[in-house]
Amino acid sequence: MPVDPWPEDQPRLDIDGLLDDPTTRVVVCCGAGGVGKTTIAAASALRAAERGRRVVVLTIDPARRLAQALGLEELDNVPRTVEGLLPGTTGRLDAMTLDMKRTFDEVIETHATPQKARQILENPFYQALSSSFSGTQEYMAMEKLGQLRARAEGEPDGWDLIVVDTPPSRSALDFLDAPGRLGAFLDGRFIKVLSAPAKVGGRAYLRVVSAALGTATSALSKILGGQMLRDVQTFVAALDTMFGGFRERADRTYRLLQEPGTQFLVVAVPEQDALREASYFVDRLALEKMPLAGLVLNRVHTPRVENLSADRASAAAEELQETGEHPLTRQLLQVHADRMHRRERELSVAGRFTGAHPRVPVVHVPAHPGDVHDLEALRQIGNELAKG
Amino acid sequence: MGEPYRERHRDTWLNTLDAVPVVEHPPRDTDWAGVRLHVVTGKGGTGKTTVAAALALALALDGRRTLLCEVEDRQGIAQLFDVAPLPYAERRIALSPGGGEVWALSIEPKAALLEYLDLFYHLGRAGKALEKMGAIDFAATIAPGIRDVLLTGKVYEAVRRRKAGTPVYDAVVLDAPPTGRIGRFLNVNESVRELARAGPVHRQAGSIMALLRSPMTVVHLVTLLEDMPVQETEDGTAELRRMGLPVGGIVINQVREQILPRPVLSEALAGRLDPAPVHAGLRAAGLTGRGHRALAATAGTELMTEGLIAQAVDHGVRVALENRLRHRLTRLERPLYEIPALSGGIDPGSLYRTVSVLREQGMA
Numbered sequence: 217m218p219v220d221p222w223p224e225d226q227p228r229l230d231i232d233g234l235l236d237d238p239t240t241r242v243v244v245c246c247g248a249g250g251v252g253k254t255t256i257a258a259a260s261a262l263r264a265a266e267r268g269r270r271v272v273v274l275t276i277d278p279a280r281r282l283a284q285a286l287g288l289e290e291l292d293n294v295p296r297t298v299e300g301l302l303p304g305t306t307g308r309l310d311a312m313t314l315d316m317k318r319t320f321d322e323v324i325e326t327h328a329t330p331q332k333a334r335q336i337l338e339n340p341f342y343q344a345l346s347s348s349f350s351g352t353q354e355y356m357a358m359e360k361l362g363q364l365r366a367r368a369e370g371e372p373d374g375w376d377l378i379v380v381d382t383p384p385s386r387s388a389l390d391f392l393d394a395p396g397r398l399g400a401f402l403d404g405r406f407i408k409v410l411s412a413p414a415k416v417g418g419r420a421y422l423r424v425v426s427a428a429l430g431t432a433t434s435a436l437s438k439i440l441g442g443q444m445l446r447d448v449q450t451f452v453a454a455l456d457t458m459f460g461g462f463r464e465r466a467d468r469t470y471r472l473l474q475e476p477g478t479q480f481l482v483v484a485v486p487e488q489d490a491l492r493e494a495s496y497f498v499d500r501l502a503l504e505k506m507p508l509a510g511l512v513l514n515r516v517h518t519p520r521v522e523n524l525s526a527d528r529a530s531a532a533a534e535e536l537q538e539t540g541e542h543p544l545t546r547q548l549l550q551v552h553a554d555r556m557h558r559r560e561r562e563l564s565v566a567g568r569f570t571g572a573h574p575r576v577p578v579v580h581v582p583a584h585p586g587d588v589h590d591l592e593a594l595r596q597i598g599n600e601l602a603k604g
Numbered sequence: 605m606g607e608p609y610r611e612r613h614r615d616t617w618l619n620t621l622d623a624v625p626v627v628e629h630p631p632r633d634t635d636w637a638g639v640r641l642h643v644v645t646g647k648g649g650t651g652k653t654t655v656a657a658a659l660a661l662a663l664a665l666d667g668r669r670t671l672l673c674e675v676e677d678r679q680g681i682a683q684l685f686d687v688a689p690l691p692y693a694e695r696r697i698a699l700s701p702g703g704g705e706v707w708a709l710s711i712e713p714k715a716a717l718l719e720y721l722d723l724f725y726h727l728g729r730a731g732k733a734l735e736k737m738g739a740i741d742f743a744a745t746i747a748p749g750i751r752d753v754l755l756t757g758k759v760y761e762a763v764r765r766r767k768a769g770t771p772v773y774d775a776v777v778l779d780a781p782p783t784g785r786i787g788r789f790l791n792v793n794e795s796v797r798e799l800a801r802a803g804p805v806h807r808q809a810g811s812i813m814a815l816l817r818s819p820m821t822v823v824h825l826v827t828l829l830e831d832m833p834v835q836e837t838e839d840g841t842a843e844l845r846r847m848g849l850p851v852g853g854i855v856i857n858q859v860r861e862q863i864l865p866r867p868v869l870s871e872a873l874a875g876r877l878d879p880a881p882v883h884a885g886l887r888a889a890g891l892t893g894r895g896h897r898a899l900a901a902t903a904g905t906e907l908m909t910e911g912l913i914a915q916a917v918d919h920g921v922r923v924a925l926e927n928r929l930r931h932r933l934t935r936l937e938r939p940l941y942e943i944p945a946l947s948g949g950i951d952p953g954s955l956y957r958t959v960s961v962l963r964e965q966g967m968a
Contacts, residue, residue, distance in 0.1 A: 249648030249782065250832070277784070279832050344795060490649065520918075521911030523904075524891070532889035544877075545885025548912040550863050551919050585921035587831035 226570050229510035229577035231601045234479060235264040235377070241477035242365065243379045243509070246391055248493035251485045252514045254278045254381045255588055255597065256581070258286060258311070260481070261379040262591065263598035265309035266302050272310040272364055273379040276357060281589035286311045293318040295364075300591050310375070316356040320346040323359060323465075328454070336454045341447040353383040354394035355466065362469040389500055392473075395466045479509040484569070486516055486562035491569045498573055510577035512601065513566060517558050518582045526556035579604045635853065635939050635966050639822050641763050641815065642777045642852065645786040645840065646826030647833040651857045653680040655826045655943070656779040658958035662968035664704035665959075668774040671762055672697075672708045675755040676781060681708045684955060692716070694762075707773070709762070716754040752792040753809065760812045763820070783825060783840040790816055790823070791847045822852030827933070829856060829926040834933060841936050853939040853967060856930070860945045862923055864916060872913070872920040882909045941965045 234240055245257040254275050261273035272295050278288065286298055288311055295310035324342075325333045336342050346352060361380050368375040382391040472478060480501055484494040494511060501508045533549040536542050570578065581600045588594060636642070642659055646652035653674070660672035671694065674681050679689045685697050690710040698706040765772045781789045793809035793816075815821060825840055827833040837854060844851050864872070871877050886892070886905050933940060943961050946954040962968050 251649070280835060281831070340798075485649070487649070519911070520914045521908050524908060528891070532886075532891050535889050536885060539888070542881065542885030542888055544868065545882050545889065545912075547864050547868060548882060548916055549889070551915050552912060554861065554863060555915060585918050585925060587925075 226574060227510075227577040228604045229512070229579035231260065231263070231579060231604075232267070234509050235260065235269065236267060238376065239477055240479055241368075241377060241475075242361070242472070243377070243479050243481060244361075244382065244391075244473070245380065245481045245483055245512075246382050246497055247483035248490045251483050251490050253483045255282060255594070256481065256483050256512050256514060256601070257379050257381040258282060259594045259597040259601060261309060261311070261377075262298075262301075262594050263601065264377050264379070265298075265307040266305050266595070266598075268305070268307040269377045270308050270373070270375045271377045271379060272312070272368070272375045273381070274312055274314060274357070274360055274364065275381045276314045276353070276383050278313060278381075279587070281587060282594075283313065285588065285590050285594060288313050293322075298591075302595075314353070314357055314360055316353045317346045319356040319360050320352065332454055336451065339447060339451045339454065341451040345451075352394075354391050357383055357391070358395045358469045359465065362465060362472065365472060389496060392470075392500065392504070395470065474504065474506050476507060479507050481509050481512055483512045483514055485514050486566045488565055491565060495569055495572060498576060508576065510579065511569070511573075513578060513580040515583040516562060516566075516580040517555060518580075519552065519555050519559060521552055524552060524556075526553045526560065529553040529556065634968055636822060636968070638819065639852075640771070640773075640775055640820040641759070641822075642775060643780045643786075643790065643821065643823040644777060644826060644855075645780045645783050645823060646855075646857075647783050647828075647836045650826045650828050650833050652782070652826040653684060653779050654955060654958060655824070655855050655857060656777050657681060657684050658955055658962055659824075659968055660706050660775075660777040661698060661700060661955070661959045662962045663775045663777065664698075664700045664706045665702060665963070665968075667703040669705045669707065669772070671773045671776045672706055672779065673711055673759055673762065673776060674709075674779040675711045675759075676779075677710070677712060679710060680779065681710065709758075711755050711758050713751045713754050716758045720754060720757065752789050753796055753805075756790065756793060756812055756816075757808065760815055763815065780823075783836040786823065786840055787843040787847055787849070790844075790849055794847075817848055817850070819850070822850050824852040824855055826855045826857055828858055829860075829929045831925075831929070834929045837933065838936065841938070851936075851938055853941055854933050854936060855967070856933065856940060856942045858945040859942045860922075860926075864919055864923075868916070869920040869923055872916040873924065875917070877913050877916060879906075879909045879913060882912060939967075941967050 234243070243260060245253045245260070247253050254277070257273055257275060258278070261271045265271045275283070275286070275288070278286070283289065287296060290296070293312065293315040295312040298309040298311050301309060321337060324336050328336060357380065361378065364375070364378050368378060482494050482497050484490040498508060498511070529549045530553045533546045533553065536546040536549070579601055581597060584593070588597070642663070644652050644656035644659065646655070657672055660670045664670045672681060681697070682689045687697060690708055692710065692712045692715040694707045694709045696705055697708045700706070759776060759778055762773060763776045780786055793812045796809040797806055797813070823844055825837045827837040841851050868877070883905055886908060891908065892905050941962065942965070943958055946957060
């Protein structure tokens with residue numbers, strides 16, 4: 217049995233309470249890259265489905281074997297039903313992986329006339345923007361969430377719970393900030409100048425501005441080369457008609473994240489960097505009045521032996537070493553001491569988070585020696601999430 | 605170039621359950637002589653900043669001067685060396701025995717763009733006008749690739765910088781974006797060459813790509829012995845090779861000690877570890893579990909035996925998985941370096957231990 221590592225008054229995250237609550241409509245899994253967000257998202261979604269909810273999970277960049285476990289080999293940007301749920305399950309689980317370029321293309325196609333859309337999709341600047349733009353993935357994840365939400369509400373038997381994974385950026389905050397940056401860009405003065413520099417001139421008092429802009433655009437064309445600037449201008453002009461749609465959608469999705477039906481699960485591993493990111497994110501959620509369900513502390517090493525400290529195990533191992541007898545017991549005690557040391561390091565790092573955020577509900581999920589490659593392994597993680 | 609580390613170990617790694625033995629390394633036999641730019645990438649959480657910093661320190665021994673750059677605005681270097689946040693200026697952050705120096709630079713894209721404008725176009729005033737309009741923000745944070753163009757451009761400048769005919773830095777180590785983005789990051793100048801079909805940007809992009817593809821550059825990948833990081837290392841290596849970018853060494857970080865000998869691991873994995881001798885050993889060591897009454901004590905020892913055996917099985921599963929992953933890494937046919945897991949967190953002390961490991965294994 218694992219030793220209870222948490223301060224008495226640190227609340228436990230009640231994952232079943234969260235997933236069973238019919239008012240929970242969206243669960244967003246956030247955290248730094250490499251902490252197991254996708255796995256936690258998938259495990260929560262599976263658990264919710266097997267507890268009777270109609271769930272869709274949006275994964276981003278899942279590990280190959282996890283994708284296979286969910287039957288996600290086909291990346292066609294639409295949700296597919298996951299087979300193999302427990303017999304007698306009344307809920308259902310659909311899963312999909314985000315294709316950011318496709319999602320961007322679809323937004324363009326929905327909002328522009330076919331002719332305009334073609335013009336935009338063929339623009340080299342757009343092609344670069346939609347596939348390699350830093351922040352596009354975050355924006356498109358947000359966009360996809362908005363679409364799934366709209367579809368869930370539009371169908372009588374539609375999903376009643378959406379679980380979203382977030383892009384593997386270094387900073388969890390990127391998920392919240394990148395769409396805003398895109399909005400600022402689309403709304404910025406710069407884009408207006410690029411699309412219609414002539415409009416700014418004319419009046420006497422604007423002459424100074426106009427001169428500055430003239431210098432600026434000529435400087436730009438010097439640096440970027442005339443062709444690239446023309447590509448950008450054509451793109452901006454073509455996009456102009458749909459800016460409203462874009463911004464509105466981004467704003468609407470952002471507001472969706474502030475609704476009580478949305479809950480954030482912050483995922484971290486017991487390491488300094490990951491918990492620092494988790495801390496930033498928790499503070500930020502509070503500032504934005506976005507509802508935080510709690511922290512999932514993933515890959516915690518729990519000892520399987522109670523009441524045997526690292527020191528005591530090491531001392532006993534040394535004693536056996538001296539007598540030269542019972543080599544197996546000595547080795548097993550060394551394994552235990554190693555595990556306990558690791559455990560102590562993890563608890564000390566985690567203690568900094570819980571010390572700073574004593575009211576954030578926490579649940580810890582033990583580290584697994586192997587990797588997740590089937591639904592049973594996901595189910596197991598779901599059980600551990602629930603056990604706390 | 606010396607005999608790569610991998611060659612020296614190939615036979616032992618082929619046997620996946622064997623521990624990697626500690627091998628005597630020949631003195632000063634480095635694998636990357638002549639390389640001027642070391643790009644260090646890795647999946648998030650693998651410790652690439654620590655490896656990059658240790659490499660910069662290791663390369664600075666013997667009186668040389670190196671520059672350690674970061675490009676992600678995260679002040680990882682300052683945290684690692686426990687110094688105040690780095691400004692956009694080169695600062696000396698460490699001295700090494702023999703008069704070597706490590707300098708550090710946190711490249712901020714906006715500042716890099718303004719510097720670039722001033723340097724190449726003398727655009728002092730126009731630069732300010734651009735900034736007022738948000739063009740700098742646009743270019744530095746939004747425009748596809750422009751940000752990466754500026755970052756790689758600055759690194760290129762540092763590698764090429766000369767004073768009195770000799771390079772200012774003997775080597776530049778770049779703490780680069782993670783493996784998932786490294787191909788796109790390094791190859792951005794290729795796309796720029798296609799987008800800007802003429803003009804100074806086109807030419808500059810061409811020079812940067814030439815440096816990155818030359819024998820003066822290598823891209824090292826940092827990984828852990830875990831499924832995802834190894835998968836990303838494989839994908840990253842394939843991508844870099846496709847792009848014609850030079851793959852350097854694979855650095856396996858946080859390699860954990862293998863405590864149990866192979867026969868015990870095999871028995872554990874087969875579920876055949878006999879509890880009786882363990883039980884006897886615990887009693888001999890005076891670990892009789894809790895409870896003063898004899899019966900409770902025996903029950904306690906039994907529980908302890910059971911737990912210890914279960915932990916041996918976990919250990920065996922992990923070692924087997926790690927050896928499978930290590931074997932996959934050897935198939936990438938690149939030099940492998942292994943950094944043992946250090947107890948405690950990453951502090952300047954552990955950083956210097958990593959430096960000696962890299963030196964011993966011939967990475968620097």
